[in-house]
Amino acid sequence: MAPKTLNFITGNANKLAEVQAILASTPVQLQSQAVDLLEIQGTIEEISRDKALRAAAEVKGPVLVEDTCLCFKAFGELPGPYVKWFLQALGVQDFHKLLAGFEDKSAQAVCTFAYCEGPGCEPVVFQGRTDGIIVPARGPTNFGWDACFEYEGQTYAEMAKADKNAISHRGRALAKLVEWLKQEV
Numbered sequence: 105m106a107p108k109t110l111n112f113i114t115g116n117a118n119k120l121a122e123v124q125a126i127l128a129s130t131p132v133q134l135q136s137q138a139v140d141l142l143e144i145q146g147t148i149e150e151i152s153r154d155k156a157l158r159a160a161a162e163v164k165g166p167v168l169v170e171d172t173c174l175c176f177k178a179f180g181e182l183p184g185p186y187v188k189w190f191l192q193a194l195g196v197q198d199f200h201k202l203l204a205g206f207e208d209k210s211a212q213a214v215c216t217f218a219y220c221e222g223p224g225c226e227p228v229v230f231q232g233r234t235d236g237i238i239v240p241a242r243g244p245t246n247f248g249w250d251a252c253f254e255y256e257g258q259t260y261a262e263m264a265k266a267d268k269n270a271i272s273h274r275g276r277a278l279a280k281l282v283e284w285l286k287q288e289v
């Protein structure tokens with residue numbers, strides 16, 4: 105596969121660092137611009153597609169965007185794409201209390217990348233999912249809900265970065281993106 109440079113549009117430095125680390129072992133090179141994009145309501149795929157179209161219009165060129173959801177089984181998949189606002193309102197220490205009244209603490213982390221060639225071009229979507237459970241915060245609290253999402257006995261926050269990336273929603277989605285690029289390029 106020939107080297108390919110993608111312009112990853114995100115306002116989240118932690119996401120960017122993970123995407124950079126995951127793609128470091130591939131021919132994909134990354135540049136990035138922090139653009140605050142309006143996010144619509146809708147299905148996970150609709151939100152990512154729309155985000156990509158807005159980003160492409162904003163930078164007038166090819167873009168990669170990503171939207172991350174955290175879906176609680178007991179909530180019928182909410183808060184999903186709106187988790188950012190729940191986390192912001194409650195803080196990471198109280199986040200697990202959302203499920204206090206529910207026996208089922210299971211959750212799925214869902215990462216949806218959308219690649220768009222340019223303004224008005226139909227985005228292509230790549231999704232990765234990881235199953236876990238919601239627990240009281242353990243580990244560093246510097247990245248979103250990482251400290252509250254437990255996978256096989258460890259929270260994302262307790263894992264070494266490379267271990268998280270190997271099994272994470274984001275790692276799995278990027279593996280699909282890289283496969284697609286290999287066929288395209």
Ligand SMILES: O=c1nc[nH]c2c1ncn2[C@H]1C[C@H](O)[C@@H](COP(=O)(O)OP(=O)(O)OP(=O)(O)O)O1
Binds near residue numbers: 114119141172247249
């Ligand atoms: O691996 C992760 N581990 C823990 N927390 C995470 C992760 N990935 C995103 N998050 C948080 C950030 C935000 O509170 C929400 C997703 O919202 P989301 O709109 O996708 O992210 P964002 O607004 O921070 O950045 P962007 O400019 O790319 O939209 O979940």
Ligand SMILES: [Mg+2]
Binds near residue numbers: 143
């Ligand atoms: Mg966002």
